[in-house]
Amino acid sequence: MEITFDCTQCGRCCHDLRLTLSVDEAQVWAANGHQVDLLAEGWAWADDADETDPAIQWRKATTIPAMVGEVPFRINLRLVARHEGPCPHLLPDMRCGNYKARPRICRIYPLESRPFEAMTPEKRRCPPEAWAANLPVLERDGGAAAPEIRTILTEHRRAMIDDVNTKARLAAALDFTEAALAGEGLATCAPSPSEFLAALDLAQAGKVAAHERWRIITNRETTRAMLADLDCPVRLVATGYGFLSAFADEG
Numbered sequence: 028m029e030i031t032f033d034c035t036q037c038g039r040c041c042h043d044l045r046l047t048l049s050v051d052e053a054q055v056w057a058a059n060g061h062q063v064d065l066l067a068e069g070w071a072w073a074d075d076a077d078e079t080d081p082a083i084q085w086r087k088a089t090t091i092p093a094m095v096g097e098v099p100f101r102i103n104l105r106l107v108a109r110h111e112g113p114c115p116h117l118l119p120d121m122r123c124g125n126y127k128a129r130p131r132i133c134r135i136y137p138l139e140s141r142p143f144e145a146m147t148p149e150k151r152r153c154p155p156e157a158w159a160a161n162l163p164v165l166e167r168d169g170g171a172a173a174p175e176i177r178t179i180l181t182e183h184r185r186a187m188i189d190d191v192n193t194k195a196r197l198a199a200a201l202d203f204t205e206a207a208l209a210g211e212g213l214a215t216c217a218p219s220p221s222e223f224l225a226a227l228d229l230a231q232a233g234k235v236a237a238h239e240r241w242r243i244i245t246n247r248e249t250t251r252a253m254l255a256d257l258d259c260p261v262r263l264v265a266t267g268y269g270f271l272s273a274f275a276d277e278g
Contacts (some may be wrong), residue, residue: 029061029172030148032137032158032165038113038121039152040136046108049186050193052130053106054227057220061115065198065273066105066213067206069243077185082143088188091195093241096259102206103192104239109217131183138171147167148268193230195237200226205244205262205269208254212272214244244270247277 045064048056070090076083090101108130116125121130132140137153139146146166148158164172171177172237174255198204201223205218218226229235242260255260264273 028168029161029164029219030146030158030166030174031160032153033162035154036121037152037154037157038117039154040133041114041117041121041123044108044114045111046130046132047149048106048108048130049183050106050190050197050231051186052109052226052239054224055128056108056225057223059115061122062109062220063223064107064109064216065201065203065218066107067101067102067196067198067203067216067241068209068211068213069093069095069100069206069241070209071095072101075100080199088192090185091191091237095240095241095243095254098259099256099267100206101240102195103209104191105213106190106199114164131179132188133189134178135171135183136177137165138180140180142184155216158247162209174238193227196230196233196235197226198237199235199238200229204238205242206239207272208243208245208250208269211247211250211274212266212270215269246270247274248274249277 031073048063057063059085070086072092077172078084080088087101090103093100115118116123116129119123122135137148137151142222166172171180198216205214207214242262243254244262245254246264246266248263251261251263263278264270265276
């Protein structure tokens with residue numbers, strides 16, 4: 028199966044950003060005065076999880092172990108460049124003013140950055156003409172067609188593994204100990220760029236230890252009640268600052 032694509036320079040993907048970054052990329056972004064958020068979601072981790080499954084191996088490699096009450100969890104932490112409106116590097120003619128130094132996530136777009144997730148053109152911001160059948164092949168049999176893009180994608184995914192411990196210490200430095208239940212949304216921590224850089228300095232120097240105990244936040248009463256029955260620390264919240272929800276609030 029092949030998916031064809033060519034960028035039309037419409038600029039849609041360069042507006043209202045939430046770009047997944049490596050630690051090094053996030054440090055550069057924040058040093059330029061731009062916003063970096065830390066997002067968290069968690070999975071209850073069964074003792075009998077099939078760790079021979081490549082998808083389970085990936086999830087374990089990109090998460091930290093934690094306890095929510097007495098229930099083992101894996102917490103995924105994601106660094107995200109957030110910017111409302113046009114990217115600060117977007118030029119008036121829709122070209123990138125930071126093209127040679129742009130983050131890997133920009134270089135691989137519109138490909139899916141996560142393994143075991145299918146790339147769906149309908150879910151991308153690109154216009155229909157970007158997917159015309161006579162354009163270059165972007166993806167073949169679920170993988171990037173161009174060798175140079177495959178290399179960048181591999182580097183991006185490797186960073187998601189290599190950065191796990193630093194992000195765990197960063198969360199501790201920011202006193203961020205809440206995660207959404209995976210599939211329900213994302214808990215968010217939004218320090219200022221200067222606060223982010225100061226916390227990252229502590230994390231990179233190993234001056235803080237990762238939190239071992241976390242709490243779940245949710246905007247669904249059914250989830251809150253279920254976790255409370257398991258004696259898991261849980262907090263009911265509304266969608267907004269601190270919580271990006273996949274569902275409508277349920278009080």
